Amino acid sequence: MPPDQSAALVVLDLAGIFVFAISGALVAVRKDLDAFGVLVLAGTTGLGGGFLRDVLIGATPPAALADWRYLLVPVAAGLVGFVYHPVLGRIEQSITVLDAFGLALFCVAGSLKAVDYGLGPLPAALLGVVTGIGGGMIRDVLTGRIPVVLHGELYATPALAGGLVVVLGYEAGLPHVPVAALGFAVCLVWRLLAIWRHWSAPLPSGPASV
Amino acid sequence: MPPDQSAALVVLDLAGIFVFAISGALVAVRKDLDAFGVLVLAGTTGLGGGFLRDVLIGATPPAALADWRYLLVPVAAGLVGFVYHPVLGRIEQSITVLDAFGLALFCVAGSLKAVDYGLGPLPAALLGVVTGIGGGMIRDVLTGRIPVVLHGELYATPALAGGLVVVLGYEAGLPHVPVAALGFAVCLVWRLLAIWRHWSAPLPSGPASV
Amino acid sequence: MPPDQSAALVVLDLAGIFVFAISGALVAVRKDLDAFGVLVLAGTTGLGGGFLRDVLIGATPPAALADWRYLLVPVAAGLVGFVYHPVLGRIEQSITVLDAFGLALFCVAGSLKAVDYGLGPLPAALLGVVTGIGGGMIRDVLTGRIPVVLHGELYATPALAGGLVVVLGYEAGLPHVPVAALGFAVCLVWRLLAIWRHWSAPLPSGPASV
Numbered sequence: 012m013p014p015d016q017s018a019a020l021v022v023l024d025l026a027g028i029f030v031f032a033i034s035g036a037l038v039a040v041r042k043d044l045d046a047f048g049v050l051v052l053a054g055t056t057g058l059g060g061g062f063l064r065d066v067l068i069g070a071t072p073p074a075a076l077a078d079w080r081y082l083l084v085p086v087a088a089g090l091v092g093f094v095y096h097p098v099l100g101r102i103e104q105s106i107t108v109l110d111a112f113g114l115a116l117f118c119v120a121g122s123l124k125a126v127d128y129g130l131g132p133l134p135a136a137l138l139g140v141v142t143g144i145g146g147g148m149i150r151d152v153l154t155g156r157i158p159v160v161l162h163g164e165l166y167a168t169p170a171l172a173g174g175l176v177v178v179l180g181y182e183a184g185l186p187h188v189p190v191a192a193l194g195f196a197v198c199l200v201w202r203l204l205a206i207w208r209h210w211s212a213p214l215p216s217g218p219a220s221v
Numbered sequence: 222m223p224p225d226q227s228a229a230l231v232v233l234d235l236a237g238i239f240v241f242a243i244s245g246a247l248v249a250v251r252k253d254l255d256a257f258g259v260l261v262l263a264g265t266t267g268l269g270g271g272f273l274r275d276v277l278i279g280a281t282p283p284a285a286l287a288d289w290r291y292l293l294v295p296v297a298a299g300l301v302g303f304v305y306h307p308v309l310g311r312i313e314q315s316i317t318v319l320d321a322f323g324l325a326l327f328c329v330a331g332s333l334k335a336v337d338y339g340l341g342p343l344p345a346a347l348l349g350v351v352t353g354i355g356g357g358m359i360r361d362v363l364t365g366r367i368p369v370v371l372h373g374e375l376y377a378t379p380a381l382a383g384g385l386v387v388v389l390g391y392e393a394g395l396p397h398v399p400v401a402a403l404g405f406a407v408c409l410v411w412r413l414l415a416i417w418r419h420w421s422a423p424l425p426s427g428p429a430s431v
Numbered sequence: 432m433p434p435d436q437s438a439a440l441v442v443l444d445l446a447g448i449f450v451f452a453i454s455g456a457l458v459a460v461r462k463d464l465d466a467f468g469v470l471v472l473a474g475t476t477g478l479g480g481g482f483l484r485d486v487l488i489g490a491t492p493p494a495a496l497a498d499w500r501y502l503l504v505p506v507a508a509g510l511v512g513f514v515y516h517p518v519l520g521r522i523e524q525s526i527t528v529l530d531a532f533g534l535a536l537f538c539v540a541g542s543l544k545a546v547d548y549g550l551g552p553l554p555a556a557l558l559g560v561v562t563g564i565g566g567g568m569i570r571d572v573l574t575g576r577i578p579v580v581l582h583g584e585l586y587a588t589p590a591l592a593g594g595l596v597v598v599l600g601y602e603a604g605l606p607h608v609p610v611a612a613l614g615f616a617v618c619l620v621w622r623l624l625a626i627w628r629h630w631s632a633p634l635p636s637g638p639a640s641v
Contacts (some may be wrong), residue, residue, distance in 0.1 A: 039581070041639040045632035047588060048581030062487065067272065069281030071489030076554040097637050134286040148363070153568070155577050157365050161249070161258030168257060212255035217307050219251040277482065279491030344496040358573070367575050371459070371468030378467060422465035427517050429461040 024120060025084050027113035032057030032085040034110060035150045036092025037099055042154045046093055052150055053089030054082075060145030064121050064138050068128040107206055115199035117143040118170035119191050122177045132178040139174030140167055165205035165212055173198025234330060235294050237323035242267030242295040244320060245360045246302025247309055252364045256303055262360055263299030264292075270355030274331050274348050278338040317416055325409035327353040328380035329401050332387045342388040349384030350377055375415035375422055383408025444540060445504045447533035452477030452505040454530060455570045456512025457519055462574045466513055472570055473509030474502075480565030484541050484558050488548040527626055535618035537563040538590035539611050542597045552598040559594030560587055563618075585625035585632055593618025 035056025039049040058075045065073035075081035092099060099106065121142025125135035144160045144167050151158040160166045173194040180190030204210065245266025249259040268285045275283035285291035302309060309316065331352025335345035354370045354377050361368040370376045383404040390400030414420065455476025459469040478495045485493035495501035512519060519526065541562025545555035564580045564587050571578040580586045593614040600610030624630065 040635045042577060042582075043634070043639075044577075044582045045634050047586075047632045049635065051581055051587075066276055066486055067282060067286065069279075069489075072487055072548070072550060072554070076487065076550055076558070079551060079553050082553055082557065093635050096635055096639060100639065128282070130282060130286055131289060133289050133292055134282070137292065138286070152362060152572060153578060153581070155365065155575065157252060157254075158363060161261055161363070162252075162254045166257075167261075212257045214253070214255050215250045215259065215303050215306055219253075219306060219310065276486055277492055277496065279489075338492070340492060340496055341499060343499050343502055344492070347502065348496070362572060365575065367462060367464075368573060371471055371573070372462075372464045375467075377471075422467045424463070424465050425460045425469065425513055425516055429463075429516060429520065 020120075021080075023116055025080060027116040028057040028081065028084050029088045030106065030109045030113040031060075031117075031146050032088030033092050033099060033106060034147070035085075036089050037096060037103070037106075038150055038154055040092065040096040040100075044154075049093045050086060050089040052153065053092060054085040055153065056146040056150040057085040057088060058146065059149040060117060060121070060142040060147075063145040063149075064124065064142045067138065067141070068125055068130065070124070070128060108203065111199055111202040111206065114143045114166070114170055114202055115173055115195045118173040118198050119177050119194045122174035122194070123181070123187075123191065126178055126181055132175070132182055135178045136171060136174035139177070140170045143167070143170040163211065165210045166202065168212065169198045169201035169205065172201060230330075231290075233326055235290060237326040238267040238291065238294050239298045240316065240319045240323040241270075241327075241356050242298030243302050243309060243316060244357070245295075246299050247306060247313070247316075248360055248364055250302065250306040250310075254364075259303045260296060260299040262363065263302060264295040265363065266356040266360040267295040267298060268356065269359040270327060270331070270352040270357075273355040273359075274334065274352045277351070278335055278340065278348065280334070280338060318413065321409055321412040321416065324353045324376070324380055324412055325383055325405045328383040328408050329387050329404045332384035332404070333391070333397075333401065336388055336391055342385070342392055345388045346381060346384035349387070350380045353377070353380040373421065375420045376412065378422065379408045379411035379415065382411060440540075441500075443536055445500060447536040448477040448501065448504050449508045450526065450529045450533040451480075451537075451566050452508030453512050453519060453526060454567070455505075456509050457516060457523070457526075458570055458574055460512065460516040460520075464574075469513045470506060470509040472573065473512060474505040475573065476566040476570040477505040477508060478566065479569040480537060480541070480562040480567075483565040483569075484544065484562045487558065487561070488545055488550065490544070490548060528623065531619055531622040531626065534563045534586070534590055534622055535593055535615045538593040538618050539597050539614045542594035542614070543601070543607075543611065546598055546601055552595070552602055555598045556591060556594035559597070560590045563587070563590040583631065585630045586622065588632065589618045589621035589625065592621060 032053035035052040035054075036049050039052035044052065058073075058081065061075060062073050065071060118139040122135050122139030125138035130138065147160055148158040176197050177191055177194035180193065181187065242263040245262040246259050249262035254262065268283075268291065271285060272283050275281060328349040332345050332349030335348035340348065357370055358368040386407050387401055387404035390403065391397065452473035455472040455474075456469050459472035464472065478493075478501065481495060482493050485491060538559040542555050542559030545558035550558065567580055568578040596617050597611055597614035600613065601607065
């Protein structure tokens with residue numbers, strides 16, 4: 012990959028981590044955590060999905076532990092969230108839109124990394140989903156909530172679709188950059204439509220047995 | 222191992238995953254999760270114990286990520302649970318009995334895999350327990366409950382006993398198949414007796430200090 | 432390292448695990464867990480931080496699974512906690528002081544191990560913190576609490592300081608034993624002062640947006 016393209020990818024990756032980490036910091040503030048708690052939530056939300064993926068595919072230590080920029084970004088996001096949470100809370104709808112960019116980026120990057128480590132198409136797409144939703148799930152478990160991705164708006168399905176586009180295009184031998192761009196677009200557009208139209212995954216029908 | 226035997230083991234393994242995944246799907250329905258949440262709970266409950274074991278012993282990527290059958294089984298279980306939860310909820314006592322088979326199978330298979338990766342008898346038996354109870358613990362943490370295995374009916378002790386039988390027989394150089402069958406039987410019978418007689422592990426005596 | 436020194440380190444390490452495991456057992460008793468639950472909480476609290484560190488840096492299987500002494504210590508602590516919880520609950524302030532020794536030890540040992548596995552100074556110090564606080568975080572998540580380290584007294588900051596002292600001294604080529612002792616002392620004294628003076632990390636200012 013040409014250096015310029017690679018540098019662009021790192022910038023995109025760091026931007027995704029930053030947005031995810033901001034969402035973690037905002038949840039931490041709402042749960043009355045202290046400054047350290049805000050930083051931990053920012054870090055685990057921003058980096059947790061990638062950590063889970065890397066541990067599962069055996070890519071240890073995770074990239075974020077080998078490159079200090081990946082650690083400073085969530086720290087910066089945590090500090091921003093700690094100080095500016097009243098402002099950020101008011102523009103949370105905008106953050107949700109930015110978060111969709113992070114999700115699209117992570118599902119593509121996560122799927123590609125899993126393919127590089129020799130996984131088949133279906134597991135690789137699944138690890139793209141893990142990369143995209145893992146950080147938010149850890150955030151919710153640490154703050155005593157059932158992960159919102161399991162019962163809220165449509166979030167993981169677009170990530171799975173994006174990941175599948177990427178790995179199937181990769182398997183088919185298509186050129187990588189356009190395929191990655193298409194997977195990114197599929198996930199992003201679907202997620203933005205879900206936000207706009209309040210789409211959610213179907214619920215089980217009938218009352219649950221006790 | 223002759224191909225027929227090996228195929229039988231895979232079928233047993235997949236059956237264990239299916240039963241565990243059904244229990245995850247039923248918990249998800251009760252917690253009002255959506256279709257994606259039901260699938261995630263089915264997947265983590267069915268595969269989580271094996272994932273924990275494989276990550277701890279360094280057997281990455283876990284088998285379930287290298288063989289698509291291991292991914293399709295929990296998806297199928299999740300869909301079955303999503304659609305047929307009213308029926309499944311009514312026959313949950315039967316599912317509990319099937320779950321005992323899954324537990325016995327997982328404690329034997331988990332212990333043997335840990336021995337194969339060079340662990341000593343005690344850690345290997347412990348990893349058999351992790352394989353058997355890990356998925357259910359993740360299921361409970363994700364749905365905001367204290368894992369039932371920590372305070373309910375006797376569940377982990379039979380798994381530990383089964384794992385110990387297997388690793389000690391293995392260490393003693395006894396033939397593998399009968400030893401595995403004995404470990405399976407010890408875990409299964411003990412667990413079924415615990416269900417039937419409502420055995421539970423002892424509780425601390427006296428009031429807890431505050 | 433001379434054998435005497437190495438043996439001393441193992442004894443210190445086991446002592447730290449024991450104290451952490453006692454804290455896990457006491458939480459388990461308060462949450463009405465059974466004997467198995469008490470053992471699991473003792474084990475995960477005593478060993479969880481090291482497990483997280485080892486899985487993240489790729490040092491699998493973790494040391495505690497390769498050396499039976501590391502498994503017997505939390506079992507012993509769990510049994511002690513199960514039987515003597517009324518006494519231990521009354522002297523919990525003393526246990527908090529002992530716990531500070533465990534924290535100081537774990538942050539130093541965890542940072543050094545991460546450096547040995549090739550991590551840079553900042554990630555290595557961070558893994559020292561993970562080693563020190565990871566077990567307690569798992570304990571709290573398993574018992575349905577938001578981890579106290581995220582919102583209580585100052586706990587992780589001293590561990591980070593101790594870890595930084597160690598890795599920076601290591602990078603600067605200073606002799607290892609005095610540097611480790613200094614890192615240990617920095618973490619311990621700061622943590623004891625925090626207990627004594629009820630120091631806590633700063634809280635976000637202003638009300639959280641909803």
